[in-house]
Every structure is written in C-alpha cells, then in structure tokens.
Amino acid sequence: MVTGDLLSRARAGDGEAFRELAESHRRELQVHCYRMLGSFQDAEDAVQETMLAAWQGIGGFTEERGSLRTWLYKIATSRCLNARRAASRRPAREWDMSQFNPPVPTPRDEPVWLQPFPDALLDGAADGPPGPEARYEQSEAISLAFVTALQLLPARQIAVLILRDVLGFHASEVAGMLEVTVESVNSALKRARASLQRRQQPAAGHQPPPAARSPAEDAIVALFARAWESADLDALVALLTDDVFIAMPPVPFGHQGRDDVTRYCASLFGAGRRFDLVPTRANGQPAFGAYLRDPAGIRHAAGFWVLTLAGDRICAMTRFEASVLPWFGLPRTLPSR
Numbered sequence: 001m002v003t004g005d006l007l008s009r010a011r012a013g014d015g016e017a018f019r020e021l022a023e024s025h026r027r028e029l030q031v032h033c034y035r036m037l038g039s040f041q042d043a044e045d046a047v048q049e050t051m052l053a054a055w056q057g058i059g060g061f062t063e064e065r066g067s068l069r070t071w072l073y074k075i076a077t078s079r080c081l082n083a084r085r086a087a088s089r090r091p092a093r094e095w096d097m098s099q100f101n102p103p104v105p106t107p108r109d110e111p112v113w114l115q116p117f118p119d120a121l122l123d124g125a126a127d128g129p130p131g132p133e134a135r136y137e138q139s140e141a142i143s144l145a146f147v148t149a150l151q152l153l154p155a156r157q158i159a160v161l162i163l164r165d166v167l168g169f170h171a172s173e174v175a176g177m178l179e180v181t182v183e184s185v186n187s188a189l190k191r192a193r194a195s196l197q198r199r200q201q202p203a204a205g206h207q208p209p210p211a212a213r214s215p216a217e218d219a220i221v222a223l224f225a226r227a228w229e230s231a232d233l234d235a236l237v238a239l240l241t242d243d244v245f246i247a248m249p250p251v252p253f254g255h256q257g258r259d260d261v262t263r264y265c266a267s268l269f270g271a272g273r274r275f276d277l278v279p280t281r282a283n284g285q286p287a288f289g290a291y292l293r294d295p296a297g298i299r300h301a302a303g304f305w306v307l308t309l310a311g312d313r314i315c316a317m318t319r320f321e322a323s324v325l326p327w328f329g330l331p332r333t334l335p336s337r
Helices: 004-011 015-037 040-060 068-087 144-151 155-166 171-178 182-203 215-229 233-237 258-272 322-328
Strands: 240-248 251-256 275-282 285-293 299-310 313-320
Touching (some): 004 015, 015 068, 015 144, 068 155, 144 155, 144 299, 144 313, 155 171, 171 182, 215 233, 215 275, 215 285, 215 313, 251 258
Parallel strands (some): 240 313
Antiparallel strands (some): 275 285, 285 299
C-alpha cells in the first residue's frame, strides 16, 4: 500500500522509500512490457526505463492523480509505445533461403523478435489482480499464441487491449494513461478485438489445453520427451495435431502441417544426432532446453523448445535460439552421463 510517509520521503529524494513503493510492482510491469513488446530483453529494458522515469518524476506525483500502480503503468506503456515505434524503423533482415536444408520452411506472418518468458518470473507478478472488466484469464494472456497475436496489432491497439481486457482498467483510466479520449480508447479496443478474433479463428477447432502441471499435461510432456530423446519419429508424430506448426523466431518461416513437421524432425534426427531435454516452463507452457550429444558425451545447447498443447495433442512447437537458456537457469553445456 502507498503510505503518506513513504510517499513524502520518496518525494524528498529518499531512494529506499521509492524502492519500497515501486519495486513491489516490478514483476507485473515486466509482464506488461513483455506482452506489449513480445521480447524478454526489450521488456527488461522498458521496465528499467520506467523505474528511472518514475524516480525522476516522483516529486510531482500526487495520489489525487490516481494510484501509484496506475501511474507506473502509464509510464511503462509510454516506454513500450516508444520502443515499438523505434523497432518499426529497424531494417528487415534478408534471409538466404539456400542456407536451409530440406524441408525448406515456408514464409509465415510471425513476429521475428518473439522471445519466451520464464514462468519463474510470473510467480511474483500477481500483486495487482485484474480489474472486474478483464476478459482474459492471466494464464491465457501470457501464452505464446496470445503474445504472438498481439504483436501483429498496431501499437496503440496492443496497449488498449492489454490495459482493458487483460488488466481490467476502466476506459477512462486507459484514456488518461494514453492521453486520448474515451471514445478513442473504445474505438481502438473494438478494432483490436476484431483483429485478435480473426487471428485466433484457425485454432478454433482445437480442444483446450490441459491444466498447467496437471497429470494430463505431465503425461503428454513425458511422451514427447521420451520420443524426442530416443528419436522415435513415429511416437513423436502420434502426438501431433494435423495442423501442427513449428515456429523458429527470429527466422520468419516455419513448418506447417504434420507431414512437413515430420520431415523437419526427421532431418533433426538424421546422421545419428541425439538430444537430451531439460524440462522447464515458459509462458505458462511446458518447455525444454535441448542439448545435442557429441561423440565424447558432452551435451551442447542446441535450442529451446516451447510446446503448445490442445487436448492430448501438441498443436505447436516454438524453437528459440540457445541464447535464451540462461534466462531459465539452464547451462550452455551438460557434462557426459
């Protein structure tokens, strides 16, 4: 709770008082920035900028302007909008398709900056419960599918949809944060909801995923790990939906459908390559650090996989580069067994 004493001390330049006021919101602000930016690294930068701006501006903050939490969200949202505008000016990377071995992936409208978010950082992000107008469960609103879909919206629409439908702020509060009219907020929200609905329609026929860490989820994950580590292609394919998709950010391509994914996995296991998997969780979903066994027995980081489940099947797999492993406390190499 914001107390008058802490606030007075913070306005007077007491850094410890400011940290006590603001740091309790850091985790939820990091999740908010991640939803807006889709990048774990960019979200960390945005939160750092938010805290610096808040410290510099705390002298002018009064509770008559709203709660400290709302004020911090206003600053964080502004920093994220600035980051998205800056990112839009980055030149697109040219990809040489000849570098890909068969099966050659097909272009897909995926955000190439997407990164996974460690579940370990979600545990402390519930200090501010969603408002009564929130439309999404918090687990759904951090999933890779949801965050991916958000990235394809215009920046202002992303901000409005997250603030209204995920966090449950009132339209008037969002208007104040973005310094626009309530009518503008409602219009942006309507367009964002329509775009998100169109994006989610292809998966409408999927069964809902099993509850996180439930026996049903554990069973699918165990079957996947066993099939992957033993390079049992038949067992792996049996776990996939017909329309399964493999995304590979930052590569703007992927493998769509069971046949294409089967050929891709066969190429991974070719020439006797074998992998060990270390389980973890990302975006509320099962995930693994993948390690390639070398002839000497040392296992080297070869990527990071996040599974998206539908009922008792896997409907998507997202492969990230091995550089994300330290965020999950995973090493670059594992000793021989």
